[in-house]
Amino acid sequence: QIQLVQSGAEVKKPGASVKVSCKTSGYSFVTYDTSWVRQAPGQGPEWLGWINANNGNTRYAQRFQGRLTLTADTSTTTTFMELRGLTSDDTSIYYCARLGPFYGMDAWGQGTTVIVSS
Amino acid sequence: QSALTQPRSVSGSLGQSVTIACSGATMSVGGYNYVSWYQQYPGEAPKLLIYDVTKRPSGVPDRFSGSKSGNTASLAISGLQHDDEADYYCSSYAGKSWVFGGGTKVTVL
Numbered sequence: 001q002i003q004l005v006q007s008g009a010e011v012k013k014p015g016a017s018v019k020v021s022c023k024t025s026g027y028s029f030v031t032y033d034t035s036w037v038r039q040a041p042g043q044g045p046e047w048l049g050w051i052n053a054n055n056g057n058t059r060y061a062q063r064f065q066g067r068l069t070l071t072a073d074t075s076t077t078t079t080f081m082e083l084r085g086l087t088s089d090d091t092s093i094y095y096c097a098r099l100g101p102f103y104g105m106d107a108w109g110q111g112t113t114v115i116v117s118s
Numbered sequence: 119q120s121a122l123t124q125p126r127s128v129s130g131s132l133g134q135s136v137t138i139a140c141s142g143a144t145m146s147v148g149g150y151n152y153v154s155w156y157q158q159y160p161g162e163a164p165k166l167l168i169y170d171v172t173k174r175p176s177g178v179p180d181r182f183s184g185s186k187s188g189n190t191a192s193l194a195i196s197g198l199q200h201d202d203e204a205d206y207y208c209s210s211y212a213g214k215s216w217v218f219g220g221g222t223k224v225t226v227l
Contacts, residue, residue, distance in 0.1 A: 035216065044124075044207055044220040045156075045164065059214050095163055103152035103211040104169030111163055 002026040004096050004109035011115045017084040020112045022096030029077035030054040033099040036070060036081045038092040039111075046092075050099060051079055086116045121146065121217035122208050129225040135196040138222045140208030141189060148189035152211035155184055155193045157204050158221075164207060168193060198226050 007021040022034065036048040049060035053072035060068050067084045079096060093111040100106035123141040130136040140147065140155075147153055153171045156164035166175055168184035171191065181196045191210070195202055203226045208219040 037218075045209070045218040047209075047216040047218065061215055097164075100166075100169065100175075102169050102173070103150070104154035104166050104209075105156075105164075106166045106169070106175060108163035108165070 002107045004107055006109040006112045009113040012086050014087055014116055014118055016086050018114050019080055019082040020094050021078050021080050022109050023078045034079045035097045035099050035105055038094045040092045088116050091116050122219035124219040124222045127223045129227055130198045131227045132198055134198050138193045138206055140191040140219050142210055143189055146210040146212040146217050147191050150211045153186055153191040154209045156207045159204050200226055202226055
């Protein structure tokens with residue numbers, strides 16, 4: 001079955017970087033784009049960006065341009081989300097999600113909690 | 119502040135129907151037929167309920183239906199059941215990006 005399994009929770013100091021992994025299985029990794037979404041406590045989701053694992057093309061939400069990098073490793077069918085220059089506002093649960101053969105996210109990772117605190 | 123606007127909460131009695139509205143802009147909801155809806159229980163990841171405004175993924179009951187008029191999309195839940203009590207989020211493609219709503223908590227009375 002389709003699975004997206006993310007790395008564990010992180011606690012970071014302000015100004016640091018975090019890198020979260022998303023290991024996929026059960027489908028053709030290079031056929032589907034992967035989106036990254038975050039959700040702060042009590043808030044709606046916020047789209048961060050997407051990556052096409054086949055060609056490495058990426059698209060980032062404007063507000064994260066310059067401090068967000070998405071990468072993909074086809075040998076391990078894993079995508080990575082790196083966010084730099086962390087502030088307390090980046091404290092959220094970060095999700096990876098498969099973009100289906102339509103304009104929706106049809107499979108999600110379990111989420112990775114990132115806490116930014118001094 | 120989310121890009122799409124939803125009511126914070128709606129409630130309905132067991133067996134009745136509720137509708138959740140999702141208001142956007144011509145650059146998102148109004149400009150594309152790519153609205154999706156997600157259901158989320160506390161502590162869990164969102165689950166896709168509706169995509170492309172009206173379509174249901176395999177396994178989603180037909181009690182859930184989507185529609186759109188202009189810049190506003192809607193999710194209707196008929197025959198409310200206890201396990202429909204959850205948070206619901208709308209999302210729309212917005213031209214190489216996606217936007218989400220702030221979420222609606224559905225309470226089953």
